[in-house]
Amino acid sequence: MPESAEKRIGIYVHIPFCSSKCAYCNFYSLPGGDRLMPLYNAAMLKHIEEYEPQLDGYLIDTVYIGGGTPSYYGAGRLASIFNALKRYGHVRLDSEATVEVNPGSITKDELLKLRRAGFNRLSVGVQSADDKMLKSLGRSHSYADAEETVKNARQAGFENISVDIIFGLPSQGKDTWAETIAKIASLKAEHVSCYALKIEEGTEFNVFKDSPFLPDDDEQADMYLYAVEMLARFGYRQYEVSNFSRRGFESKHNMKYWLGYEYIGFGAGAHSYIGRCRYSFIEDVEKYIERVTLGQAVVEYSEEMSDFENAGEYLMLRLRTVQGISEGEYYDIYRLKMDLILDLMKKYESSGWMVFDEGRWRFTPKGFLLSNTLIGEILDAQARQRTQISKPWQTQQPGEEPQLTLFPKRPLEAGLFGRRKPSGYD
Numbered sequence: 189m190p191e192s193a194e195k196r197i198g199i200y201v202h203i204p205f206c207s208s209k210c211a212y213c214n215f216y217s218l219p220g221g222d223r224l225m226p227l228y229n230a231a232m233l234k235h236i237e238e239y240e241p242q243l244d245g246y247l248i249d250t251v252y253i254g255g256g257t258p259s260y261y262g263a264g265r266l267a268s269i270f271n272a273l274k275r276y277g278h279v280r281l282d283s284e285a286t287v288e289v290n291p292g293s294i295t296k297d298e299l300l301k302l303r304r305a306g307f308n309r310l311s312v313g314v315q316s317a318d319d320k321m322l323k324s325l326g327r328s329h330s331y332a333d334a335e336e337t338v339k340n341a342r343q344a345g346f347e348n349i350s351v352d353i354i355f356g357l358p359s360q361g362k363d364t365w366a367e368t369i370a371k372i373a374s375l376k377a378e379h380v381s382c383y384a385l386k387i388e389e390g391t392e393f394n395v396f397k398d399s400p401f402l403p404d405d406d407e408q409a410d411m412y413l414y415a416v417e418m419l420a421r422f423g424y425r426q427y428e429v430s431n432f433s434r435r436g437f438e439s440k441h442n443m444k445y446w447l448g449y450e451y452i453g454f455g456a457g458a459h460s461y462i463g464r465c466r467y468s469f470i471e472d473v474e475k476y477i478e479r480v481t482l483g484q485a486v487v488e489y490s491e492e493m494s495d496f497e498n499a500g501e502y503l504m505l506r507l508r509t510v511q512g513i514s515e516g517e518y519y520d521i522y523r524l525k526m527d528l529i530l531d532l533m534k535k536y537e538s539s540g541w542m543v544f545d546e547g548r549w550r551f552t553p554k555g556f557l558l559s560n561t562l563i564g565e566i567l568d569a570q571a572r573q574r575t576q577i578s579k580p581w582q583t584q585q586p587g588e589e590p591q592l593t594l595f596p597k598r599p600l601e602a603g604l605f606g607r608r609k610p611s612g613y614d
């Protein structure tokens with residue numbers, strides 16, 4: 189592919205297998221689906237090979253293997269997937285290549301295997317530093333396992349590690365939350381993702397719905413703001429509603445989602461966004477295997493995004509980041525005005541929920557807390573604004589991809605992985 193035609197893309201690979209089901213989880217994952225793993229891997233390798241023509245127009249600069257529990261799937265299979273991407277796509281040598289791992293489900297040898305295969309970032313599902321909380325969450329590891337996994341990952345050569353933690357757990361007080369943050373900081377990871385527990389229907393935790401054992405809204409808000417403040421003191425800068433990192437260690441892959449850039453997903457239930465189209469594959473492992481093997485269609489849902497929907501996504505996704513939005517950028521990309529949105533954002537500014545800084549609007553930590561509601565109001569204002577435009581809808585002008593602030597586009601100075609034959613583990 190000529191350098192002048194450089195277009196970048198992220199790859200997401202979904203591994204929907206776990207050792208057991210956590211009490212709060214409503215993701216699509218199969219506890220103990222081991223017998224399907226070799227078949228799933230063979231189907232995925234075939235699927236990636238079939239995508240060679242689509243991948244040919246792009247440079248892959250991020251790869252993210254998520255789940256499920258990819259570490260439970262096995263380092264050999266994960267390496268075979270990465271090798272297939274290197275063979276059938278153009279993977280930059282300096283790509284950010286992440287694997288999600290759960291403490292206790294990966295050995296030092298397997299971490300070494302992942303590192304040698306080219307993965308350079310780990311996302312470790314620690315969730316809590318309190319063993320009682322971990323047990324109530326249905327996690328199959330202890331905090332000591334998490335410490336061990338991070339230590340082994342360092343020894344295996346991983347220099348970019350992220351840890352996930354959850355707050356708002358049943359019976360979780362501010363003390364246990366403060367202790368979790370302090371212990372997490374002592375792991376010295378480069379990145380922390382900090383999520384509020386959501387009680388989902390169909391999970392074991394649904395019994396806690398409206399329960400007095402859950403921290404109330406005010407307590408949850410305090411926990412969130414405490415985390416923002418303490419993580420900043422430990423050197424983690426907030427760059428998205430739930431994400432914090434040391435400078436330069438923001439997740440490049442996740443930033444693609446929030447900035448509306450293209451990505452291709454592989455695996456059951458995986459989503460893609462390419463051209464103006466969003467689509468997802470069938471969320472059923474057995475059907476995914478069967479259809480890919482027989483060469484049948486696996487797309488379950490697809491949608492061609494209109495200009496107006498893309499503009500809504502710009503507002504919705506970029507406002508999740510500290511980069512925020514700008515009137516000029518919005519107009520340049522979508523040829524739309526944002527007068528009504530500006531009125532609203534000025535109100536938020538006077539409430540301390542937003543700031544206007546260097547020409548861009550972004551939420552404060554207090555605003556991030558309310559961001560679901562506030563973004564909903566902003567989208568309503570966008571819809572009202574649309575009815576006020578005197579000109580008919582104008583389509584997006586062909587032009588340059590909007591520049592990222594956090595990750596400015598750089599010329600292709602890195603090489604590509606050699607297009608080797610995948611090892612074909614299974």
Ligand code: SF4
Nearest residue numbers: 206209210213255256
């Ligand atoms: S390990 Fe993750 S995906 Fe699997 S059940 Fe637990 S929370 Fe869900």
